[in-house]
Amino acid sequence: MHILGYLMAVVIGLVMGLIGGGGSILSVPVFAYIFSMDAVSATTLSLFVVGFTSAVGSVGFIRQGQVNFTTAFRFGVPSILGILFSRRVVVPHLPDYILNRYGLVVSKDMFILVIFAALMLFSAIRMIQKKERIRPQVQNVSSDTLLISQGLLVGIITGFIGAGGGFLIVPALVMLVGMRMKQAVATSLFIIAINSLIGFVSSLDSVAVDWVFLLSFTALSVVGILLGVRMARKIEGRKLKPIFGWFVLVMGIWIIIKELFLNSLL
Known part of the structure; x- marks a missing residue:
């Protein structure tokens, strides 16, 4: 299983290089x-992997x-303020059990992973749908307000569930x-790099980090994003999004089923 995990590190970088998120x-x-x-450790380490990998990937684009x-x-x-x-x-003030009444038990880990899975479903639907409409680049108060508010929203999500927010x-x-x-x-990629690394640093005092494991995993992810950026010159990431979207949709549904139903049976 750990070998599969390390292989997935390369896939993580590859996906980020091809479609700018994921x-x-x-x-x-x-x-x-x-x-x-x-869940807290998983989201924290994810912030470092995604942040560092995005930083490497953005160098070529810069x-x-x-x-x-x-x-x-x-x-x-x-976004930084939201993170x-x-x-x-x-996150630090979430109780160990969000709900523990009337036979219903919702732990902190379950709550975070289910919220994360909900974002996966949202992202999957966005990826499966047809391409976004592109509107003329016009600076106005409305677009600035929306951009700032969406930045704040992405930051809150990034900090809470360890998601870089590329699909937002x-x-x-x-x-x-x-x-x-x-x-x-x-x-x-540039925004994700800054947001994720700041989110990771802000959590160092609450999570024990195995640096050998984390740096090894991240190195493989960096290899993946370098390959992805190179492949992006020949393969249009937009064409790959629907395929990846269906994969994410299945994963999101599986996480929800596992956390809400299967765990209670184990």
Whole structure:
């Protein structure tokens, strides 16, 4: 099983390089189910893997001039505030049991993983659907407000469930700012890198980290994203999204069934 987990590290990077997101959708289940980590540890380590891998992947896009730093700043600052709110206020103060009455038991781990699975289902539907509409790039108060509010939302989600938010960031940049897909993917990776690494650092005092394991896993993920960025020059990531979307949909449904029904039978 651990060999499968390390192979998945390469797949995580590959997916991120091809479609600008999806790393956390794979890494959190890998840490939680293959390496048997609790939900808080799984989401925290996911933030490091996704953040570091995104940083490496964004270097090539920066050299190509594809990263829009102005938009990244406008989106990223609210995201950072959302991350700090989740990691420093929400997650540490969650009780071990969210619900323990009338025969219903919902633990912190179950709650986090079910919320994560719900995001997987949302992301899967977005990936399976037809391509997003691209609107002209026009700066106005409305689009700025939406971009900032979505940045805050992505930050809260990133901090709470360890998701980089690529499948929320890319559509936002395409529909609200009018970016072309390749520039949106590049800018998304840059934002994810900053958000995820800040989220990870903010959790170091509450999670024990096996650095040898984490750096080994991350190194394999970096290999994957370098391959993915290279493949993205020949394969359009948009064409791969529906296939990956169906895979994510099945995984999300499986996590919900496992956490809500199968665990109670074991």
